[in-house]
Amino acid sequence: MTPAPTRLAGMSPRVSGWTLAGVAFGVAVLLLLACYWSTVMSLLWVWEHDGTYQYAFLIPPLSLWIAFELRHEVRALPPTPSAWGVLAVAGLVFVWYVGHLLDINLPQHFALVALFPALVLACWGWRALWVLAFPLGYLVVFAVPWGDGLVGPLQDITAHFAVRALDLTGTPVLLNGREITTPAAVWMVADACSGVKFFIACGALGCLYAYLMFQRWRKRVVFVALAAVVPIIANGLRVYFTILIGDTWGLHYATGLDHLIFGWQFFGTVLVLLLLGGWFFRDRPVRRERQPASTLAPARARLAVWPVVLVLLVAGPVIASQLSSAVPVPQLHVVAPTVPGWSGPLAATDGWRPAFTGAAGEAKAAYRADGNGELVDLFHAVYTGKPRRGHTLITFENRLYDPAQSHVLSSAGRTVEMVDGRSVTAGELRLSDGADARLVWHWYCVGSRCTRSATLTKLLQAWDVLRGKSSPSSVWALSTTVGHGGAEQARARLRAFIGALPVNESVDLPGTRDAGVAGGRP
Incomplete structure (x- = not known):
């Protein structure tokens, strides 16, 4: 015979079993919403202001309705709080913390929504999670803005x-x-x-x-x-x-x-x-027999899961608040470098308008080739310390071009050689710029590590922050019109310019010896 789950000594059936588990889950949800309220408001703001995700307002009530329809199956067996739920909550709180530390919305939004199934596992157990798999999975997949x-x-x-x-x-x-x-x-x-x-x-x-x-x-x-x-x-x-x-x-x-x-x-x-x-291909609905709800309480040892989960939920925002003291952004005087073989720096042209807000310093200039007079525009923005709100290299507001004036025709990666023989993979955007086309080559640097990937840049920043480092970060972008010579001639022009761009020997970053800063470091 299989022993039945033990009752808590001195506890009446009215407050045992699912009543107790429901209260624990309700307290955890209220604590989640209260502690992560800023993330909740951020998620709601995206739903409201981004037309792509306005449908998401329907996802929570639909998920709740389906879960309510499955309540009898959930309550058929006693709740069995799982220690795996504690690990899931801890992992998601850590994901949220990293997203908060780096000022990235997506991991914060994902962690917030994914904490609901994690709390189900922690408070009610694996069987309840399996029964509620669809409504919980539906919530996580379609309530998080991931489609950009x-x-x-x-x-x-x-x-x-x-x-x-x-x-x-x-x-x-x-x-x-x-x-x-x-x-x-x-x-x-x-x-x-x-x-x-x-x-x-x-x-x-x-x-x-x-x-x-x-x-x-x-x-x-x-x-x-x-x-x-x-x-x-x-x-x-x-x-x-x-x-x-x-x-x-x-x-x-x-x-x-x-x-x-x-x-x-x-x-x-x-x-x-x-x-x-x-x-026309629908199946006949299967009528589920209503099973009596279990009144048995979980074993004593499993009850320790609930307070641990509550402590973990509070720990993330508390630690984040202690480390989120406002740090003033130093203002750096970034000067466009002198490039051998090119006249300049000259006044920047108006045909290309990158925008990176909150930078500690930036420079934008134009250069004219000594041989044929062809123009190349350069943009360089520097960020210091760890990413924080209002001072973040990779964010939705920062753009390599003005979307009101230009549209992306295509994107690709191009391997370019620096003056010191180093190879960097730059991202290429081919823009439709009014009557003409324009090429933009760009890459991001975190310390001495450069990449064209915004995602990899964020990961490099996260790794530095988790190690207690605060490497400077920067964006480099070059632009030139395609003109009658075609895209290949424009690419050759950009390669020639990059091949002459100075290299800062102290941190091994391009163009900062004459600029007076090194990839964002004074």
Whole structure:
């Protein structure tokens, strides 16, 4: 025989079992919301102000509704608090702490939302977590704003799809990155045309629909896959039809209000057809027998999990508040370097406008080649100490170009040789800059380590902060117009400029010996 879970001595059945576990979980949730209120408000702000994630306001109530429907299955067996939940809470609090330390919203938002399933595991146990797997997973996947990295790839897919469709239907077309040229006009597949809003919202609706309408996992997987693929195809068709309408009946039918109305009608029709197709293959709902709730309390040893979890929840914000004392940002006088073989530094041109707020110092200048008079613009911004709010190298507000004036045609990586023989992989952005195209090469440096990846830059900063170091960080960016010589000639121009850019021997960073600072260090 298997011994039944022990009751707590002197505890009546009315306050034992799930009543006690529910109180513990409720206290933990209230403590979570209170201690991480700034992160809650930050998450709500993203939902409200970013049109991509406005659907997320529906995710918590939907998850709560599904969890409420599963309450009888959860309560059928006694709660068994798990020590693995303590480890999960500790790990997520650490993730939040690092995100707070580096002023990165995504890990803070993820940790906040993921703490709910971690608390279920810690307070109620593995079986409750398994029963509530869908509503908790649904909450974590679709309440966290994670889709910004999909914009660029979806733009590329949409542009190639539309061009291929136009070519198959006999419309003369030329693709230049994300710029589509037809006899009627030049069309730009901008960020808003990527379809990321419809993609994520359709994915959220598709997962919910598959869970409610299908009982077999194979059907659910197929429908979720369709909910991911159909929006991509639909967005490509929308762009194709928009261009076709503009070329056939006039641009005024394909732009402005008509464009918006057509887009919403098209997406609405696709969504209705997708849901209608799934309706014909739905499974009969399985009626779950209501099982009596267990009144048994967890074993005494497992009750120690609850206070430990509460202490961990409080520890993260308390430590963060003690270490988040305001540190004044030193103002550095950054001077653009002198580059052999190039005249300058000259007054910067107005055609390229990078913006990095909160920098300790920055320099922007233009240089003219001594041989042929070709121009290259340089931008350098320096940040000191560890990242903190208002003084962060990698953040949403910092941009390598003005999105109101330019659009990204394509992006790539280019390996360049420094004057000291070092190789650095620079990121390349090809911009549509009004009537002309422009190349921008950039890289970030943390101490003496340079990379074009913003993510790797954040990881390097995190590693330094966790080791108690505060390496200076900086961004280097070069820009030149493509002109009649084409992109290859522009790239050769940038390579020649980088090959002559001075190197600071003390920290092995480019261009700081004449600037008077070393990658952000005075």
